[in-house]
Amino acid sequence: MAANPMKIRANNKDGVTEVKVLISHEMETGQRKDASGAIVPAWFITELTAKHNERVVLGAEFGTAVSKNPYLAFRFKGGAKGDKIVVSWKDNKGETRTDEAAIA
Amino acid sequence: MNNQRRTVLKSGSGAALLGILAAAGIITPGMALADWNKAAFEAKSMADTLKALGAGSPADSKDVQVTGPDIAENGAVVPVGVSSTLPNVTMVAILIEKNPNALAASFTLPEGTEANVQTRVKMGQTSNVYALVKSDGKFFMATKEIKVTLGGCGG
């Protein structure tokens, strides 16, 4: 199943851009058992990068303890209305997804 | 059990080396990202995790904060973050002492990104939560207990 799009919000106020990202992902821990008692294999986002225009503004590494449908909020100096914020993630199965939003 | 622990420790030192390389600017954040820190995320205890992160035994600092509520209505989603007023913070991480693997997430902060990151984590039970911060190449830490309560009709 293709991954669902992320929801990215970016707002600039007084020269600081606040970015909030909501990602659709199971974040399966690898410790849960299904109805038949079999372990459900781990399936989770391992890495994420956020870029402002072409510059990396955040790098993240996740473990299985990050909640299902991960949420992330951070702030960086700079950014102007209309600038692009691009967020990409990769999971332990090698699946990736990239979405973008304009700074409001 | 012992064997497994030794393996973790061994790969831990490898990751520490990677950390040093990253700190020295030999590899860029982008490259570091391509190599998820397996040893740190698979370490079980706090001590092993800190070792794998190359953090040794960080000093407690009142300039580092674990942000978020003290009580979680459900352990599956616990809003938690790290903030710090220390200078030149290049990395922050969230560790949960009583989780099967202590390290929940780590963040590399390029210049200009504030030491203020929020996310949501799973907690198996009430536990101390640690915020780890790397400032001017040195590691600092803060902690607070977050209570995970039972809820709803199912107990």
Added chain:
Amino acid sequence: MIQGFIRTLVGAAVVAAFAGSAVAQDSKVADELAKYREALADGNPADLLEVKGAALWAEKRGPKNASLEQCDFGLGPGKLEGAYAQLPRYFKDTGKVMDVESRLVHCMVTLQGFKQEDVTKQWFSRPGTESEIEALVTFIGAKSNGMPINVPAAHPEEKKMYQIGEYVFYRRSGPQDFSCAICHGQDGKRIRLQELGNLTTKEGAGTAMKTWPSYRVSQGAVWTMERRLIDCMRQARFPEPKYLSDSIVALQVYLQKNATGTVMETPGIKR
């Protein structure tokens, strides 16, 4: 029950001292819980599902290769604004009182040509398996966000369903003597730390109904009202009522009528 007894036994001073510390602890817990809920509110994963629902709504699918855009939820074909807030209602074409989910399934069958048993197989999601119905209902519900719930139950069939709903609400059975009213028939109570609305009043029913469908962090999924009510029955240790069964629709008529006038805040997010 104790309090009256305590007073006669040990005197009011002890009671006051005990109540004082308990209240202090309780208010600290309440503050932190409020912080917890506030932190979740900004960033509701249900928003992701709403987007998916919007796409499913417009996509040509099924044996008839049709979209759902002509589906009539009571306000006319394709008119979704405020439709959720006015359901369940009586539909002439089926001669039945239907809730949002029965109507949606009806449209998937009649407009798109799906078999009911196929489209309802995944009426709720499980980890790793998403539910199209959940996505669609989240999308349809969001189209009533900010609008008042309005289910007057004036049609004779709706009125009867209201009465059936009320009957089911008070009906006790099972090994714990449960009915809906046990937990939801009084003001100002909570189970563990979760406030319980008095669903027999406008305030209680309104607070409960306005936030559905809702993302449940304990489940990692959006729950529809059918899912909510069927799970209440499970928690009461009853067998599960069937999806789309009349007693579940009837309970919704009862609750929505009681909640009528309350402004929707959907999709919600809760424990």
Added chain:
Amino acid sequence: MKKFVFAAVCTALAQTALAQEKTPSGKAVAKNPVSAEAEQVFRNSFRPDNPKYWMSRIEQDDAMRLCGQYKDNPPAAVRQKIELAQKATIRYPVDGKLMGNWKEGEKIAAHGRGGHIGFIQPDAPMTPRGGNCYACHQLAAKEVAYGTIGPSLHHFGKLRGNSDDIVKYAYDKIYNSNAFNACTNMPRFGLHNWLTPEEITHVVAFLMDPESPVNKD
């Protein structure tokens, strides 16, 4: 003499219970005009392939039926009839000991699972059934996640002592709450064999034992 005192205590407790829980409004509750049809609709709402044992969960005894009919607020005569009938159901452990082990009782009070049936999310077979006391009651002060559907039971034994009469009252109330207060929200744990008489004695000890965390802090 002792019996008489006990009866008096029970009555007093039962009366305060009434005052605190559902206050009879004295208003006559009109019978639901569609109750026969509603019962049919309810019964038709289940899959035909449900096991018989599951479907037995929707059967009602007199107390359940009357509580539903009067919306949990029966008139005095009905109330009395229910309470008398329920009193007669109470059974005791074979050895007659009503105070068990508070540590066992503590586990039962905190445990809220067990007994869930159905196709969606049933409990695994043999899951122990808990009393789930914290869902509705405050007990030990250290547990902050307690409900308020029932009264606080914090310091239950400390405030009352643990005379035989109080112990028996606690046992009886847990065994069959409706013997004291018809149509109370509290389940009839013993009547339904949800908890065994022995398990009830453990919960009694959790409430009564001076060493129990209920009576500390």
